[in-house]
Amino acid sequence: MLDLKFVRENPETVRQAMQKKGEEADLAGLLTSDRERRDLLKEVEELKQLRNRVSREIGKAGADSEYAREKKLEMKEVSARIKDYDEKLRDIDLQIEQLLLNLPNLPDPVVPHGYDEEDNVEIRAWGEKPEFTFTPLAHWDIGDNLDIIDVPRAGKITGSRFALYYGAGARLERALFNFMLDLHTNEHGYREVFPPFLVNAASMTGTGQLPKFAEDAFKVENTDLYLIPTAEVPVTNLHRDEILEGDQLPLYYAAYSACFRAEAGAHGRDTRGLIRQHQFNKVELVKFVKPEDSMDELEKLTRDAEKVLQLLGLPYRVMLMCSGDLGFAPAKKYDLEVWLPAAGTYREISSCSNFTDFQARRAGIRYRPGEGQKAQFVHTLNGSGVAVGRTVAAILENNQQEDGSVVIPEVLRPYFNGIDKIYRGVVPRKGNSGK
């Protein structure tokens, strides 16, 4: 959310930002309502001042005094008018709130102008794309051949865009999020959080999923609760409506969670495999920082996410999102894209964003820079560290061997009792060397 005062004083800046991002919102309506609100406010406050003053005087003069009898009728009238104004004001406040919640964040000046993913800028790339002496299979075929991923039965149990894992596949999923959490908590200084997977509407509004993107979320019937689309939502809302002390910052959190997305509007896209599921696992990194540090913190956060892919030996590139692909809430965003050899493309596996004070203002997350100083909004950041399902896909595809087996990345082997390969029928239990 943008500051209403800022919007009032810089409408042209806001208009340009919307245009750059390709977002639509009723800016003119907002400015009109704001003007109307301030006019109303002035009138009603004058009436309230009058009523307050007279009420005090009635109290002093005594409720049965001549003065009281005379003024009571008059004030009854005033109260009725106040009530009338207050109702109008409440309507317009609500209107302003909604309009404001639908204004996108301002893009950072360094964000390149562009319209879609074609205009994103590659910042750096890492790793060697594997060379195959055979035609590499897609991960869904590998998973099927190894009997570790079962899509048909997940479809029977639940529906499309779900998968279930067996044996080494399930172990791989679990090994990955354990590895990621271990890395970020042990090496990168994040505090582990295990959050609720259901959140209320206020939390969804705080991070920006609501009201604009309601159709992307699963809502639990007969409740106010939503399945989280990312751990970003519960973790960022940890400090909703709080004032943090300046010396507490920066705060780093790492959270594993399942993520649930309706994928409305993605019909027919990525229908096969693990790339686009209604439910997937992810380790999310969330930071609360001082405004002046947030751009540096975004760089560090991105590096922390990259480290996961580096240790897993997965080739990837870092893309700076152009204005048109930036999205609603971020001011600046990097995507990490992992190499998927079967399709011969890079696919997004992590998204690292600086939201500046956009979420903080929505969620009321502030900090006190120093003793006696006025509280101001923190900057929030988050990034996937990283999406687990897509990592499984990337490992299966990049590490596949001609005999159909898949080499387990070195750093994951401790989670596999030392087994170094997944092949059909392998059981990663203790004492099984995998030979």
Next chain:
RNA sequence: GGAGAGAUGGCUGAGUCUGGCUGAAGGCGCUCGCCUGGAAAGCGAGUAGACGGGGCAAAACCUCGUCUCGUGGGUUCAAAUCCCACUCUCUCCGCCA
């Protein structure tokens, strides 16, 4: 699910029965000052937020006003205080992984 208790500032805690300069006593904490070689103790002063108007080029800040005692409504000239609904927390019982 049944029964009961509660929600007040950064924290703690009065005020609610008996409505009226109470945005709210006291304590703790914090800030500044005095004291001290320095510190503790002691003493003095200060210490909520949001919104709108005015001062200011603007921020900080100053000033005036309005709102806020879980949330929303009602009664009243006037509500932390009375009435209703809801939310949340705690205790006991039941059920349950």
